[in-house]
Amino acid sequence: MLKNRIIPFLLFDKHGDCVKTIQFQERNYIGDILNNIRIFNEKNVDELAIFDLDATNIHSRINYDLLEKIASISRMPLTYGGGIKDVDTMNKIINLGIEKICINTSSLVDKDIISKAAQKLGSQSVSVCINYKKIGDEYFIVDNNGIIVDQKIEDYLYQIQKKGVGEIILNSFNDDGKMKGYDFNFVKNISKLISTPFINIGGCSNLDDIKELFKITPYIAAGCSSLFIYKGVYKAVLINYPSEEQKKKLYYNQNYI
Amino acid sequence: MIGIIDYGIGNVRAFYNIYKEKNIDLKIISNNEDLNQNIKKLILPGVGSFDNAITLLQEKKLFKKIVNFAKNPENKILGICVGMQILALQSLEGNLNGMALIDGKFEKLNNKILPHIGWNNINFKNKINLFNGIDQNSYFYFLHSYALLNLNEKYKVCETFYGENFVSAFKKDNIYGIQFHPEKSHLLGGKVLLNFYENA
Numbered sequence: 001m002l003k004n005r006i007i008p009f010l011l012f013d014k015h016g017d018c019v020k021t022i023q024f025q026e027r028n029y030i031g032d033i034l035n036n037i038r039i040f041n042e043k044n045v046d047e048l049a050i051f052d053l054d055a056t057n058i059h060s061r062i063n064y065d066l067l068e069k070i071a072s073i074s075r076m077p078l079t080y081g082g083g084i085k086d087v088d089t090m091n092k093i094i095n096l097g098i099e100k101i102c103i104n105t106s107s108l109v110d111k112d113i114i115s116k117a118a119q120k121l122g123s124q125s126v127s128v129c130i131n132y133k134k135i136g137d138e139y140f141i142v143d144n145n146g147i148i149v150d151q152k153i154e155d156y157l158y159q160i161q162k163k164g165v166g167e168i169i170l171n172s173f174n175d176d177g178k179m180k181g182y183d184f185n186f187v188k189n190i191s192k193l194i195s196t197p198f199i200n201i202g203g204c205s206n207l208d209d210i211k212e213l214f215k216i217t218p219y220i221a222a223g224c225s226s227l228f229i230y231k232g233v234y235k236a237v238l239i240n241y242p243s244e245e246q247k248k249k250l251y252y253n254q255n256y257i
Numbered sequence: 258m259i260g261i262i263d264y265g266i267g268n269v270r271a272f273y274n275i276y277k278e279k280n281i282d283l284k285i286i287s288n289n290e291d292l293n294q295n296i297k298k299l300i301l302p303g304v305g306s307f308d309n310a311i312t313l314l315q316e317k318k319l320f321k322k323i324v325n326f327a328k329n330p331e332n333k334i335l336g337i338c339v340g341m342q343i344l345a346l347q348s349l350e351g352n353l354n355g356m357a358l359i360d361g362k363f364e365k366l367n368n369k370i371l372p373h374i375g376w377n378n379i380n381f382k383n384k385i386n387l388f389n390g391i392d393q394n395s396y397f398y399f400l401h402s403y404a405l406l407n408l409n410e411k412y413k414v415c416e417t418f419y420g421e422n423f424v425s426a427f428k429k430d431n432i433y434g435i436q437f438h439p440e441k442s443h444l445l446g447g448k449v450l451l452n453f454y455e456n457a
Contacts, residue, residue, distance in 0.1 A: 002373070
């Protein structure tokens with residue numbers, strides 16, 4: 001039986017340093033990325049997602065050397081996002097040994113990149129990230145700077161699934177770095193429109209939040225950033241991850257062995 | 258000697274590092290001359306789509322060479338994920354023909370949510386040396402939409418359930434295939450790879 005996944009998200013900058021943001025802004029340094037990945041290796045992490053925050057910038061480029069190093073030391077499946085604009089780039093990164101590539105197509109003119117990528121790489125390697133922002137009672141898609149994109153979430157979900165996306169990452173702008181819990185209502189409603197595995201990230205404050213998220217569907221994965229990076233009220237940097245025993249208590253279906 | 262096919266897709270470096278930690282020299286085979294008589298065991302990895310993988314193997318003139326390698330019963334070959342699919346007759350994901358080293362074709366899994374992504378357990382049908390030290394119901398990492406649904410029972414090593422049962426590992430004589438990713442399945446995955454070197 002398939003298990004829900006618990007996925008640490010690591011953001012890094014153009015120097016290869018890990019950072020943590022709050023509402024996509026304000027960066028805190030949290031150590032060398034290779035070092036952090038070695039620690040996650042030891043903790044039998046389900047999967048790891050890594051995002052280059054600077055690669056999207058026109059003056060920056062994708063750090064292939066770093067990605068190659070990351071892929072060769074990582075004992076867990078990887079998703080990479082940042083600066084992806086075409087299928088050749090995606091192919092190149094897959095060939096470095098990274099399983100899944102995440103694109104944020106809301107900022108791209110050519111949305112056919114999804115169907116082209118699915119054809120060449122297979123759907124299972126193509127993820128799309130949707131940043132969502134709550135304003136009043138309404139939800140909007142926003143770009144990486146939090147600016148609203150003129151596109152309804154429902155329509156967008158329908159389109160990307162039709163084009164063959166393999167996994168959807170829902171990233172909450174409001175909750176990023178806040179550690180005040182996931183937006184469960186949003187996830188519950190939106191999950192009915194999704195027929196691929198998906199990840200929700202933003203706001204996770206403790207293991208109970210993950211447990212609550214897993215009740216929604218066995219196909220959802222919990223993305224966490226702050227929770228697995230910080231420890232204590234003063235937010236000291238300490239890489240951590242639940243043990244096998246702790247994880248077992250989080251699955252809604254208790255039949256896991 | 259053990260070799261791994263490097264044809265532009267698949268995580269060759271991760272395999273290399275796993276073997277290196279055990280002081281085992283894994284030879285990386287990136288053209289058809291590298292696949293020489295010193296190689297007795299061969300890993301065919303794969304990520305991506307079926308046709309793309311086969312096209313790349315053909316471009317590197319490795320496709321027929323691998324088939325010939327596998328036809329020598331003293332050699333052993335292990336196909337992983339798309340590498341496993343290539344060993345079969347065909348996959349409905351693509352239009353090209355596989356190596357036909359095992360009877361069977363890959364079909365789209367019948368589950369409302371696809372792809373099959375994540376950690377799932379294996380259920381042994383005929384346990385073999387490749388799984389020495391690995392318990393029934395152990396979890397491995399899967400990432401695919403197409404799977405081998407029908408196969409002669411005697412070749413099935415284990416099955417996994419995702420909407421329906423599919424073959425997550427097979428063995429026919431010297432031909433081995435596994436659907437999950439051992440290189441990304443932590444310690445148990447490493448054990449499978451070590452077993453292929455030591456016990457297969």
